[in-house]
Amino acid sequence: MKVINFAEQQTVVNRYMSELRDVCIQKDRARFRRNLERIGEVMAYEISKTLDYSVKDIQTPLGTAPTLLYNDPIVLGTIFRAGLPFHQGFLNVFEEADNAFVSAYRFYKDKECHEVGIHIEYLATPDLNGKTLIIADPMLATGGSMELGLKAFETKGIPGKVHLCSAIASRKGVDYLTETFKDTDYTLWCGAIDPELNDHMYIVPGLGDAGDLAYGGKL
Numbered sequence: 001m002k003v004i005n006f007a008e009q010q011t012v013v014n015r016y017m018s019e020l021r022d023v024c025i026q027k028d029r030a031r032f033r034r035n036l037e038r039i040g041e042v043m044a045y046e047i048s049k050t051l052d053y054s055v056k057d058i059q060t061p062l063g064t065a066p067t068l069l070y071n072d073p074i075v076l077g078t079i080f081r082a083g084l085p086f087h088q089g090f091l092n093v094f095e096e097a098d099n100a101f102v103s104a105y106r107f108y109k110d111k112e113c114h115e116v117g118i119h120i121e122y123l124a125t126p127d128l129n130g131k132t133l134i135i136a137d138p139m140l141a142t143g144g145s146m147e148l149g150l151k152a153f154e155t156k157g158i159p160g161k162v163h164l165c166s167a168i169a170s171r172k173g174v175d176y177l178t179e180t181f182k183d184t185d186y187t188l189w190c191g192a193i194d195p196e197l198n199d200h201m202y203i204v205p206g207l208g209d210a211g212d213l214a215y216g217g218k219l
């Protein structure tokens with residue numbers, strides 16, 4: 001598996017990332033969602049360069065324009081709920097894509113929120129056989145929800161290509177996925193890779209709880 005880290009590049013993604021993280025700016029929910037969406041748009045554009053293209057003749061009012069167009073049948077997958085604005089960014093770019101959704105939640109063994117697992121509950125996906133699957137999961141903490149999300153999607157067909165996308169990943173999560181998918185040609189796209197996970201499996205420095213910041217708190 002190949003890993004791309006946008007934080008190592010000179011790119012506008014770093015500006016969007018700084019706004020996601022900034023403790024004052026991130027309080028503006030609409031802006032938080034829009035920044036996740038914008039990172040999705042840039043990642044989608046970069047992924048578009050990896051697709052398979054062939055020349056198609058486009059009829060204009062004045063003649064024919066030979067144009068390189070991609071042939072990949074794209075499915076955009078995401079994990080509720082924090083994934084929704086990030087997913088929308090990819091959909092803004094690949095607007096013809098089919099879509100797949102899965103819900104995953106963490107369950108804890110005690111009131112101190114020590115995690116014991118991730119539970120998959122809801123799954124809605126088209127046939128994935130031979131498709132180019134792009135999974136948008138903005139916070140890659142342990143890598144567990146991305147792995148389980150992909151496994152859940154793969155019950156509905158085996159994709160031809162897989163792109164795993166996160167806004168912020170932890171080093172531990174990246175190492176876990178790199179090991180788990182070491183024999184694949186998957187690509188993991190990260191807005192940034194942060195050094196630590198805390199006891200509650202939150203990424204540090206990270207940004208906090210992406211779902212709450214995008215949509216408000218939950219019970």
Ligand SMILES: O=c1cc[nH]c(=O)[nH]1
Pocket residue numbers: 082139140141201202203204206207208209210211
């Ligand atoms: O730091 C983290 C990790 C997982 N999910 C989040 O929203 N934040």
